Structure formats: C-alpha cells, structure tokens
Amino acid sequence: MFFGASLSWNDILFMLSGAVTTIAITLASVAIGTSLGVLFGLARAGSPWWISWPIGGILDIFRSIPLLIQLVLFNSFNSMFRLHWPTYLVACLCLGIYAAAFCTEIVRSGVTAVPTTTRRAARSLGLTWFQEVVSITLPMATRIVFPSWIGLALGVMKDTALVLWIGIVELLRSSQIVTTRVQEPLLVLSIAGLIYFLMSFPIARLGAQLEKRWRIQ
Amino acid sequence: MIEIDNVHKHFGTLHVLKGVSLNVKKGEVLSMIGGSGSGKSTMLMCINGLEGIQKGSISVDGIDVHAKATDLNKLRRRIGIVFQQWNAFPHLTVLENVMLAPRKVLGKSKQEAEAIAVQQLGHVGLGEKLRAFPSRLSGGQQQRMAIARALAMSPDYMLFDEVTSALDPQLVGEVLDTLRMLSKEGMTMIVVTHEMRFAREVSDRVAFFCQGQIHELGTPEQIFDSPQKPETADFLRSVL
Ligand SMILES: Nc1ncnc2c1ncn2[C@@H]1O[C@H](COP(=O)(O)OP(=O)(O)OP(=O)(O)O)[C@@H](O)[C@H]1O
Numbered sequence: 219m220f221f222g223a224s225l226s227w228n229d230i231l232f233m234l235s236g237a238v239t240t241i242a243i244t245l246a247s248v249a250i251g252t253s254l255g256v257l258f259g260l261a262r263a264g265s266p267w268w269i270s271w272p273i274g275g276i277l278d279i280f281r282s283i284p285l286l287i288q289l290v291l292f293n294s295f296n297s298m299f300r301l302h303w304p305t306y307l308v309a310c311l312c313l314g315i316y317a318a319a320f321c322t323e324i325v326r327s328g329v330t331a332v333p334t335t336t337r338r339a340a341r342s343l344g345l346t347w348f349q350e351v352v353s354i355t356l357p358m359a360t361r362i363v364f365p366s367w368i369g370l371a372l373g374v375m376k377d378t379a380l381v382l383w384i385g386i387v388e389l390l391r392s393s394q395i396v397t398t399r400v401q402e403p404l405l406v407l408s409i410a411g412l413i414y415f416l417m418s419f420p421i422a423r424l425g426a427q428l429e430k431r432w433r434i435q
Numbered sequence: 436m437i438e439i440d441n442v443h444k445h446f447g448t449l450h451v452l453k454g455v456s457l458n459v460k461k462g463e464v465l466s467m468i469g470g471s472g473s474g475k476s477t478m479l480m481c482i483n484g485l486e487g488i489q490k491g492s493i494s495v496d497g498i499d500v501h502a503k504a505t506d507l508n509k510l511r512r513r514i515g516i517v518f519q520q521w522n523a524f525p526h527l528t529v530l531e532n533v534m535l536a537p538r539k540v541l542g543k544s545k546q547e548a549e550a551i552a553v554q555q556l557g558h559v560g561l562g563e564k565l566r567a568f569p570s571r572l573s574g575g576q577q578q579r580m581a582i583a584r585a586l587a588m589s590p591d592y593m594l595f596d597e598v599t600s601a602l603d604p605q606l607v608g609e610v611l612d613t614l615r616m617l618s619k620e621g622m623t624m625i626v627v628t629h630e631m632r633f634a635r636e637v638s639d640r641v642a643f644f645c646q647g648q649i650h651e652l653g654t655p656e657q658i659f660d661s662p663q664k665p666e667t668a669d670f671l672r673s674v675l
C-alpha cells in the first residue's frame with residue numbers, strides 16, 4: 219500500500235495499461251489523420267476548384283461537429299448496420315478522420331507557402347510532379363507547418379479521452395474506475411494528469427529539437 | 436536547334452505572345468531584350484514546356500515541345516533554365532541541391548552524382564561551399580549554385596531569365612562572369628537580360644521584344660548601333 223489508504227500498485231498498473239491504450243489509439247489516429255491529411259491537403263492545394271471545394275466542404279463537416287457526437291454516431295451505425303467492427307477500430311477511424319480534417323488544412327497551408335517558382339525550378343530540372351512533391355514541396359512544407367502539426371498530435375492525444383464514451387478503457391476511464399474504488403479522486407486524477415504530461419512531453423521536446431535543427435538551415 | 440514558329444500564347448484574355456518566330460542554332464548565344472511585360476519570360480517558359488501555347492510550334496532538336504506525346508520530363512533534361520529568383524531548395528545543402536536532379540532524374544549513383552556536383556560547383560566557383568545551406572550564401576552565390584544545378588544535367592541548351600536582376604549591384608559581376616565562361620565554352624544560350632553592355636559583348640544575335648512580338652532581330656552591332664525601328668531606339672534610349 220502506497221499513497222493514501224487504499225491506492226495499490228495494481229491500481230497504478232491498471233492506469234498505466236489505460237495509458238498504453240491511449241498511446242496506441244493516439245499513434246493510430248495520428249497516422250491515419252496525417253496520411254489522409256497529406257493526400258487531401260495536396261489535392262486541396264493543387265487541384266481545380268471542383269476537386270478542392272468538395273474535399274474542403276466534407277472535411278469542414280468533420281471539423282465542426284463535436285468529436286463526441288461523431289464517436290457516438292459512428293459507433294451506433296456500427297451496431298445498427300451490423301458492421302461488427304471492433305470498437306477500437308471505430309475509435310481510431312473516427313479520431314483519424316477528425317485529425318485528417320485538421321491536418322488537411324495544415325498541409326494545404328504549408329504547400330501553398332512553398333513558392334511556385336521553387337517548384338517550377340525543380341520541374342525544369344526534369345523532376346516529375348511526384349518527385350518534386352516528395353523531394354521539394356513536402357520537406358519545405360513540413361518545416362513550415364511542423365509546429366501546427368505537433369499541436370494537432372497533442373490535441374488528438376487529449377481527445378482520445380472521449381473514446382471512453384464508447385466503452386474503451388483508456389487512461390481517463392481507468393482512472394475513473396480506480397477512483398470509484400478507492401475514493402481518492404484528487405490523487406488519482408493528479409496521477410492521471412501526470413501520466414498525460416509525461417506522454418506529451420517527449421513529443422513537444424522532439425518538436426522543439428527538430429525546429430531548432432531546421433532553423434540552422 | 437530551337438525552332439520557334441509563329442507562337443501565340445494567352446493568359447486568359449491576355450494575349451502575351453503574338454506570333455513569335457525565331458531559330459537558335461547550336462552554339463549560338465541569343466539575347467532577348469525588351470520592356471517589362473513584353474513576354475520574354477513567358478517565351479522561355481514555353482520553350483521548356485513550363486507554359487503551354489495556343490498556336491504555332493516550338494521544337495527542340497526536332498522534338499515538338501507541346502505535342503501530347505512528348506515526354507516533357509525527358510526533354511527538360513536537355514534544357515537548363517535559371518530564373519531571376521534564385522530558387523534554392525532551402526532544406527538541402529549546396530551539394531545536395533546540385534545532386535538532386537542527377538540522382539532522381541538521371542538515376543546516377545550517389546558517388547556519381549556527387550562527383551558531378553563537386554565538379555559543377557567548382558566550375559562556378561563554389562567549391563568551398565559544398566556543405567553549406569543556401570541561406571548562408573550571398574545572392575550571387577545562390578544564383579551561381581542555381582546555374583551549377585542546371586549544368587549538372589549536362590543540358591544542350593541553357594535559358595537565363597534576368598539572372599542578375601534581383602542581385603545587389605556588386606554581385607552582378609560574378610554571375611555575368613559565369614555566363615561569359617559558358618558562352619566561351621560553346622554553350623547554346625538564350626539570355627533574357629537588362630544588362631545591355633553584357634548583351635552586346637556575349638551575344639551572337641539580339642532579339643528585341645515589344646508587345647509580344649520580336650520587333651527587331653540582328654547582330655549586337657545592328658541592334659545597338661543602328662536600330663531600324665523607332666521602338667527599338669526608344670527602348671535603348673530609355674535603358675542606356
Ligand atoms: N502566370 C501568368 N498568369 C497571367 N498573366 C501572366 C502570367 N505570367 C505572365 N503574365 C503576364 O504576361 C505578360 C508578359 O509577362 P512576362 O513575364 O513574359 O514579361 P517579361 O517580358 O518577362 O517582363 P519583365 O521584364 O518584367 O520580366 C505580362 O503582362 C504579365 O503580367
């Protein structure tokens with residue numbers, strides 16, 4: 219027995235396993251969100267309006283409806299239409315698409331910030347559109363929007379707390395369970411907060427490190 | 436040989452090139468002069484297919500640039516172009532800037548590409564700056580890097596679009612020296628420039644652009660000493 223009367227190591231371990239779930243959902247959602255975001259962002263930045271606008275319009279819907287509503291609706295569709303998708307998949311897809319909606323605008327703003335003349339210079343050397351995007355536009359855009367992207371990733375991590383509403387036991391839910399058992403809400407929530415901080419801190423540090431390295435260039 | 440035949444180019448409703456015809460032979464240095472907005476830059480962009488045309492034709496060594504079947508990425512290997520803005524790739528070192536296209540486009544190995552880049556950068560006097568990032572270079576150095584980057588593809592033709600216009604006056608000389616060197620080596624070049632003395636010195640022929648047409652074409656002596664058209668004379672008076 220440590221900390222107060224009844225909080226045990228097992229409770230802490232239980233919360234840590236919730237934290238692992240939080241990390242897993244965060245990684246999957248950020249990966250989905252970033253891949254889709256890069257695709258849609260490039261399309262938004264470089265396509266005629268009849269491609270760009272519909273993409274923007276649909277993503278606006280995902281950006282403006284609260285994530286909780288999307289999660290609950292998506293989860294209900296899942297059972298209504300008997301898709302039998304695992305709840306984790308529903309959570310990752312929902313968060314992933316939500317992240318993609320924000321990431322698309324981040325990528326679009328980064329891509330449009332790369333000077334057209336620089337892109338033309340690359341094409342004039344004989345690079346194909348794809349080679350140019352991979353070697354010039356995306357690296358340049360990444361350096362421009364990286365702080366926003368770090369912000370998005372940290373935001374997604376905190377938003378994972380909402381998936382407890384569809385029955386997933388992540389860090390916040392595991393803390394609630396522990397709280398109802400040991401009746402020490404302040405202590406347990408402080409520990410949960412600390413774990414969230416310890417998970418975010420490396421991401422923020424990594425971001426700062428990369429930014430510093432890029433500034434030298 | 437670059438053969439430009441009756442080329443018309445529109446940007447929307449703006450008629451920018453109105454029937455330009457011109458041949459540039461192997462080994463020739465042709466300067467394009469003319470007022471702002473007369474279509475010189477647009478002409479260069481059309482030659483390597485960065486801009487499309489609406490009428491006429493442009494062919495490079497017999498290949499029709501604007502034909503549907505033409506592989507532009509392949510054609511562009513043979514036509515280097517350097518712009519007024521230096522267009523360095525800021526996230527790559529000087530060496531990597533020059534190595535990029537030989538590696539990606541020509542499929543050279545890292546060693547081969549590096550050897551080419553080192554040689555070309557030495558050629559333009561940047562042998563000491565290989566590992567620097569472009570942001571650490573002066574404008575003149577960045578512009579010479581852009582020239583080396585184009586030369587690394589061993590192009591048959593080089594197009595220069597006002598490559599000294601964005602430079603501080605004291606840096607213009609070093610870039611013009613690089614162009615002089617290329618012309619002495621027999622490179623076929625089209626040089627859009629506002630540096631009239633330079634145009635006179637290096638060019639075999641000078642084309643005067645006015646309102647989307649070549650108004651007058653001739654040797655530097657003809658154009659600068661005895662222009663036949665009043666517009667040419669007016670333009671020269673305004674810039675000299
Ligand atoms: N991408 C574009 N879209 C629309 N109009 C354009 C575009 N590029 C050039 N123009 C217009 O075409 C005309 C010719 O431009 P161009 O840049 O070829 O002139 P220029 O002779 O190079 O002039 P300068 O000496 O100022 O560089 C100008 O009126 C310009 O505004």
Ligand SMILES: [Mg+2]
Nearest residue numbers: 475476477597
């Ligand atoms: Mg111009």
